[in-house]
Amino acid sequence: MSVPEYSAGDWTAIVRPGFVALLGPTAAESTVRDLWQATGEGVFAALALLARDGFAGLPPFALVSVDKRRVHAALRGDVEVVVDLDGRLETLRSGEVSTWTERVLEGVGSVAVQVDHPAADAPSLPLADGVVRASRVRVALAVADEAVEVVEEIDVLPAQVVEPADATNAIDAPAQPWSAEEQVELVPGPADATEPGTDTDPVPTEHADESGVVAAAEAFLTDSAFDEKHGTGTPTVPLSGASLDDHDGLTILSADLADIRDQLPSWAASEDVPGPFRAPQGAPMPARLVLSTGLVVPLDRAVLLGRAPQVARVSNRELPRLITVPSPQQDISRTHAEVRVEGDHVLVTDLDSTNGVHVARPGEGARRLHPGEPSVVGLDELVDLGDGVTFSLERGS
Amino acid sequence: MMTEGTRRGCHLVARRAGGTQVRTSWGSATDRGLVRDVNEDALLAYPPVFLVADGMGGHDAGDLASRIAVEEFAQLAGQSAASADDVHACFVRTAARIRNEFTGGRQGGTTVAGVAVTEHEGGSYWLVFNVGDSRVYRWDGERLEQVSVDHSVVQELIDLGEIDGAGAETHPERHVLTRALGTGEAPEPDYWLLPAGLRDRFLICTDGLTRELAESALQDVLVSTSDPQDAAALLVRLALEHGARDNVSAVVVDVATSTGAHEDVHITVPRVDSDRGPQQPWDEMLDGATVPRLYAPGSSPSGARQHDEEDPS
Numbered sequence: 111m112s113v114p115e116y117s118a119g120d121w122t123a124i125v126r127p128g129f130v131a132l133l134g135p136t137a138a139e140s141t142v143r144d145l146w147q148a149t150g151e152g153v154f155a156a157l158a159l160l161a162r163d164g165f166a167g168l169p170p171f172a173l174v175s176v177d178k179r180r181v182h183a184a185l186r187g188d189v190e191v192v193v194d195l196d197g198r199l200e201t202l203r204s205g206e207v208s209t210w211t212e213r214v215l216e217g218v219g220s221v222a223v224q225v226d227h228p229a230a231d232a233p234s235l236p237l238a239d240g241v242v243r244a245s246r247v248r249v250a251l252a253v254a255d256e257a258v259e260v261v262e263e264i265d266v267l268p269a270q271v272v273e274p275a276d277a278t279n280a281i282d283a284p285a286q287p288w289s290a291e292e293q294v295e296l297v298p299g300p301a302d303a304t305e306p307g308t309d310t311d312p313v314p315t316e317h318a319d320e321s322g323v324v325a326a327a328e329a330f331l332t333d334s335a336f337d338e339k340h341g342t343g344t345p346t347v348p349l350s351g352a353s354l355d356d357h358d359g360l361t362i363l364s365a366d367l368a369d370i371r372d373q374l375p376s377w378a379a380s381e382d383v384p385g386p387f388r389a390p391q392g393a394p395m396p397a398r399l400v401l402s403t404g405l406v407v408p409l410d411r412a413v414l415l416g417r418a419p420q421v422a423r424v425s426n427r428e429l430p431r432l433i434t435v436p437s438p439q440q441d442i443s444r445t446h447a448e449v450r451v452e453g454d455h456v457l458v459t460d461l462d463s464t465n466g467v468h469v470a471r472p473g474e475g476a477r478r479l480h481p482g483e484p485s486v487v488g489l490d491e492l493v494d495l496g497d498g499v500t501f502s503l504e505r506g507s
Numbered sequence: 508m509m510t511e512g513t514r515r516g517c518h519l520v521a522r523r524a525g526g527t528q529v530r531t532s533w534g535s536a537t538d539r540g541l542v543r544d545v546n547e548d549a550l551l552a553y554p555p556v557f558l559v560a561d562g563m564g565g566h567d568a569g570d571l572a573s574r575i576a577v578e579e580f581a582q583l584a585g586q587s588a589a590s591a592d593d594v595h596a597c598f599v600r601t602a603a604r605i606r607n608e609f610t611g612g613r614q615g616g617t618t619v620a621g622v623a624v625t626e627h628e629g630g631s632y633w634l635v636f637n638v639g640d641s642r643v644y645r646w647d648g649e650r651l652e653q654v655s656v657d658h659s660v661v662q663e664l665i666d667l668g669e670i671d672g673a674g675a676e677t678h679p680e681r682h683v684l685t686r687a688l689g690t691g692e693a694p695e696p697d698y699w700l701l702p703a704g705l706r707d708r709f710l711i712c713t714d715g716l717t718r719e720l721a722e723s724a725l726q727d728v729l730v731s732t733s734d735p736q737d738a739a740a741l742l743v744r745l746a747l748e749h750g751a752r753d754n755v756s757a758v759v760v761d762v763a764t765s766t767g768a769h770e771d772v773h774i775t776v777p778r779v780d781s782d783r784g785p786q787q788p789w790d791e792m793l794d795g796a797t798v799p800r801l802y803a804p805g806s807s808p809s810g811a812r813q814h815d816e817e818d819p820s
Contacts, residue, residue, distance in 0.1 A: 194629075196629060196630065197629070197630065219629040418702045419702075420632075420699070420700055420701045420702055421698070421699055421700040421701075422699050423656055423697045423698070423699060424697065424698055424699075425695060425696070425697065425698065426591055426592070426595040426696070426698060429591050429698055429700065431627075431628060432627050432628055432630070432632070432700060433628060434628075434630055434702075
C-alpha cells in the first residue's frame with residue numbers, strides 16, 4: 111500500500127485518491143473547500159478553480175495528480191516537487207514565471223510535494239484522504255505488486271473512458287485507498303492534452319498483449335505439460351526395479367551425510383555460511399532511514415545503499431532491501447553501505463567503499479567509519495555517502 | 508522437422524520504470540549422457556524463471572524429485588516477475604511434496620539452481636538461487652563469473668583454502684552434497700540479487716556439464732555462440748563428446764537486445780540433435796523433463812503458439 115505521508119507545517123495539504131495539493135498559507139478557506147470538492151477532475155480543474163478570481167489572487171501552490179507511475183504537476187511560488195525516476199531524483203520548481211509551471215513525468219517511483227527547505231527532521235505521518243496543515247506530502251507510486259495489479263485490472267479502463275461520470279463518482283467516494291484501479295480512472299481528462307497520444311491508446315494495447323501471452327502460456331503449460339501428473343498425482347515412472355544402482359552411484363544424498371560427516375573433521379561439518387549479513391535478532395526497534403533524496407526506507411530488514419547495489423549469498427529471510435542512490439560523479443560505490451537495526455541500535459557499515467562513509471553530529475567534525483565494522487549511529491547524526499547523498503535515521507511511529 | 512524459430516524463446520518479462528522493459532531470450536538442452544540409463548535432470552525455461560534440477564536417488568526417486576521441482580516452479584511461468592518470496596515458496600512446496608510423495612523407504616532429492624527476473628524497490632534484478640551443486644554462471648560481456656556457490660564438501664574445503672580448483676576435480680568427496688531439496692529438512696537455498704545489465708547472459712547447468720567442460724570451454728561457447736539455443740545445444744553436445752558420464756543439462760538466458768517494433772515470441776521447444784530418429788518420441792524418463800515440454804521432431808507442437816508482441820517503448 112502506498113498511503114501518502116505528510117509532515118506538519120504552515121501550508122495546507124489536500125490529499126485525495128490520486129491527487130495532492132499543497133496551498134500556501136494565504137489560501138482562503140473557501141478555496142481549500144472548493145478544491146477538496148473539485149480534485150476528481152485532475153490538475154486542469156484545480157487550476158481553473160484556483161485562477162477563478164484572476165491570476166492576481168493565485169496563492170503559491172503545488173498540484174500533483176498521479177496515475178499509476180505518471181505524475182502531472184503544476185507549481186507556483188516557493189514550493190517544490192521531488193520525483194524519483196527509477197532512483198534518479200528530479201526536483202521541479204516553478205522558476206521565474208508569473209503564472210505557474212507544469213510538467214508531466216512518466217515512470218515515477220515516488221513523488222514528494224514540499225515547501226522550499228522543509229525541516230529535515232519533521233515527523234512523517236500517514237494520511238489517506240483529507241486536509242491538513244503540512245510542509246510536505248510524499249506519495250510512493252511504484253510497488254512491484256501494484257504493477258501486476260494494473261495489468262490485471264486494465265479491462266476497467268475502456269469502460270471508464272466511455273463513462274467519465276462513473277470515474278468522478280468513484281473518486282468522490284470518501285477515504286478510498288490508493289489502489290491502482292482508481293489511479294487509472296484519473297487518466298481521462300483535459301489535462302492529458304499536454305501529452306497527446308502517449309497514454310490511453312498504447313497502454314491498453316500493451317496490457318492486452320501481455321495478458322494474451324500469459325493466458326497462452328498458462329494454457330500451454332496446463333494443456334500439454336502436466337496433464338498426467340496433475341490429473342493423478344502419481345509418479346509417471348514405474349516403481350519396479352527401484353534401486354540405487356540405477357543412479358551413477360556417485361552423487362550422495364545429504365540425508366546420508368550425518369554418517370559421512372561423523373568421519374569428517376569438525377570444520378567440514380560446520381553449517382556457518384560466510385557473509386556479512388546476519389539474521390535479525392529479536393524484535394528490532396521500529397526505525398527508518400530518511401535520504402537527502404526524499405526517499406524514506408523502513409529498516410524492518412537490512413538496507414544496502416549504493417550506486418548499483420547487489421547481494422551475494424544470503425538466505426531468504428536475510429535478503430536486504432536494495433536502495434539505489436544517484437552518483438553522477440561515481441563517488442559512491444556500487445554497494446556502498448549497509449544499515450540495519452540490532453536491538454535498540456542502528457548500525458551502519460561501510461562495505462569497503464572506495465570513498466568511505468562519513469558520520470557527523472551537528473557542531474562536530476565528521477568521523478569516517480572503519481570499513482567492514484558496524485558502527486552505531488545516533489538519531490541526531492547525519493551520514494554522508496558522497497556525491498551529496500546523505501541520510502539520517504528516525505525512530506518509527 | 509523443427510525450424511530454427513521454434514527452438515528459441517523470447518519474451519518480455521518485466522517492466523521497468525519509464526516504460527522500458529527487460530526482455531529475455533533463452534535456449535535449453537538436456538541429455539541423459541552416455542553412461543546413465545535415465546535422465547534424472549529436469550529443467551524449466553520460461554520467464555520469469557529459468558532453472559535446472561538434478562535429481563538424486565535412482566529412477567523411481569531422483570527423476571521424480573527433479574520433476575516435482577520443475578512442476579512447482581512452473582507455477583511462476585507467465586508472471587512478469589517473481590519476488591524472492593515467490594521463489595522461496597516454490598522451494599518450500601517442492602520440499603514438502605518430495606517428503607509427502609516419497610513413501611515406503613524411497614529416498615530422493617534434487618538440486619535446484621536458477622535465475623528469476625525480479626523487481627526490487629522499483630528496479631529490475633536477477634534473483635539467483637541455489638540448493639546443491641548445479642550452477643549459475645553470468646557472462647557480463649567481459650568475463651564469466653560463477654555466481655552460485657556449490658553446497659558440497661569440496662566447496663567447503665575450497666572455502667577453507669584446503670584445496671584449489673584442480674584438487675576439487677579429483678577429490679574423492681567431490682560428489683557429496685551438503686544441501687539438497689527433499690532431505691527432510693527445511694530448504695535452505697542461497698540467494699543473490701544482481702542488478703540487471705543489458706549485456707547479461709546466464710548459463711544454468713547441472714554438474715554433468717561442468718564435470719566434462721572446464722570453465723574456459725564454457726566461456727568459449729558463450730562468447731562465440733550468439734543464439735542462446737545454439738549455445739545450450741552446443742554445450743551439451745560438447746559434454747557428450749567428452750564422455751558425458753552424468754546427465755547433462757544447460758539453460759542459456761540472454762537479455763534480448765532486439766528493439767524491433769515486432770518480435771515473434773516462441774515458446775521454446777528445444778532438443779539436442781542426437782541419433783534419435785524422428786519416429787522415436789521424447790521419453791521424459793529417458794530423455795529428461797523440461798518445461799515447456801519437449802516434442803519429438805515431426806510431432807505437432809500443439810501448445811507452441813506464436814505471438815506477435817507490440818514493443819511499447
